[in-house]
Amino acid sequence: MISTSLHELLDAQLGDLYIQGTRVETLEKKDDVQMTSVVTDSRQAQAGSIFVAIAGERVDGHDFVTGLSEDVALAVVDHLIDGAAVPQLLVENTVRALGDIARLNIQKRRAFAARGMNEFTIIGITGSVGKTTTKDMLHAVLSRLAPTVAPQGSFNNDIGLPLTALQVDEKTRFFVAEMGASAKGEIAYLTTIARPDISIVLKVGVAHLGGFGSVEGIRDAKSEIVRALTSSGVAILNADDSYVRTMAEMTKASSIIWFSRQSAEDQPKPKVSGMVSSVIVRGTDTHVDEDNRAKFSVQLPDGTSFDLRLGIRGEHNVFNALAVLSVVYSLDIPEHIAASVLSQMSTISAHRMHVAEVTRGEASFTVIDDSFNANPDSMRAGLNALASYKKADEGLLRVAVLGAMLELGSGEEDAHRRIGLYAAEHADAVIAVGSSEDENLTRLAACLADGAGQKAQLVANTHEANALVEKLAQQHRAVVLLKGSHASGLSALASEWIH
Template structure:
């Protein structure tokens, strides 16, 4: 982390230094439980709790300074050392922006470069981020987000893990409204921007798909003329973004041929569902074959996007192809495959869900399940607004038309999916509605048989990823406690 004194933090954030312990913070945390000796604790108001209520806990664990919106006194009546600001989240962003600026300046003075790569899209951001970081790491110190840290809190926390020895800084950028990605891009000043796709995730919050495209395109608008925009040519809305940037444009496509683009020649999946293709780069390097360890043909675009971004960053094609062929899923609950000792195969893809990713996961289930009994355990896709019933209905219809053997729909928010499957002709025990994950667990635990293939898919907060973890355990194995709350 770039070191900031308390006085510098106050100046950068336009804050007031209420007290100074005289210790330069060593880390930045937004969860008091993660505070250690020398931490800067950011006390932000939250949806369910106010960080100011945990300032004492942070200092008891070693925090030396708090970034807060009001002063808080300790048991002795003396205020904790603090920089007081109007908005702790915006102050955190300002501090991250200054950290990036200082890293660039230090590396430039040393005759070296910092390459910042931003990644956005309605689906595939985390997988693409993981793949790209894996390609880049052997070529220089690489910092990338933990999990899906991709918002106004997660992006600064990623930045604070970088230092003057960082060669590549990979930033995942999520959004739930117009202007969010512009804010993140202004913070980190990306050199390369990757747009994976425009789908219907968060359509309700954005007010429609056109607004999603407008928001995702903010990344390429923020690129300098010396930068590179990596665009998915298989998505018309993304391809149209070339008119919104002054940067060079490098497209990628898994569906056809495009001069000068990164392409997949002879794309296919092997019997266990791993994508395979010959990688075509603008440099014309020959014999670049990719045999991925990821599961599902829908990852073809993520693999090509990572390849294109790495190529733009100057990585040789042979290194790109070799890395893509050895990397498995690095983040949890993304087509995570577990083979139980009794012969049941579990695919846990329930970190998030939208109509596009749901359809892709179900197609993969159908492809992998030929000759096996297949189970789709599905929960709600959230934040779809007025399109929710229509989109859940379409998924229920798809399940039946793909000849998935058994459907278990969990939770009332997904009931339209169950109703549509029944109306499409899935009757009796082929289609079951469960009110809760516990109810679904009892059904699955009783009825799964050796050779079955079961997919779990839902939006994150529905919690089916935890149900998938329970089912992935061998029968009669005690269930571990759930992991702590995530910072997204």
């Protein structure tokens, strides 16, 4: 965070300031302080911190205001807390206030750049799948060159993005902003905090379909990230996605970089209006090795071509790599730097295509932990990875341990049956995991099992799934895919197995 005074917050009219319970309209010099960090966890608050009290599902940050030490600079609250030792900024909505403070921080960084004090570029990423992995890959490349800020894990909502934006300081050259949405208008709001200079749209799928009503609704929501671009911006779009292709007509950006896994014959460069610069980055001739790592041929718009073997697993990551290479091309970064980083990169955010060897008593097996979250597109990608892993080893039992997918709308049961069928086509055994506490999760898991037919077994919870995997692994050499929504509990099972 760029150091900010209490006086600056008052000038920005973010709320009403109270010191020792009394409203202060004119701040005396002795009461002004410099603030150098923003936290939402009171345990992280220290001298110079702003503590933003947010009421969550289980914990209300307001309950911890009286426990803050006197050297904490400020507490942001939506109601005054009696007995607080620190000044309080009273606002209507503390989550929105967090966004306001983050916006101020980005504005200050933009002002430094405008005065010639270090360039600053914001790259926004959205899509139904691949956001976090693309963010990880891009962060790895850009941080090799200059100070780069990117979110931890999937900090991509109205709390996570502002907290990440508040990590930006005077020296930050690149800010990689992951932007997610479960309803229309959410990405548009995030872009008011950190308007991208470069916007990436990876894919329009059916994740969160229940919140949007239709795939067209998802497309419109994702398009908010390119609608936010100015005429000097760059839109990086997936040419292989028919919904993403329509976004070329929705942006003011004067430059579009397409990326595609197809040849020019199979996927010509999409046409755009005459005033827009349009080029395409291609990745073709993909081959996946025994460790499920993809090698492909890259063709850049300037005629440069080279082969690239990704360090991270999963053929689906070719799309993510092409998006990263498109950013690299737009920034005039030498492609060999990006290629070197992407080929050596072996770890990304937790529970994403992480392969590990597991021993549980007398059972030993390989786990492909892709349990962070799930939607139909990412489910298919995970199952493809399971089928490709050591493909030539015919004696390897391939087990898909699958949990429910959420927010798919009225067609959710059919969607689960289709994924169950897909799983049966790519795995030797399918374990559909329900929940002892949530009937909805069990209902959807039953649909997975129904789709998978005779290869499937429905279990009530992760404990039963663990027992069944151990039994199978005692009888066979096995590789096990873990894939499901957060609520399915498979991430916790993965952590138990691996750690």
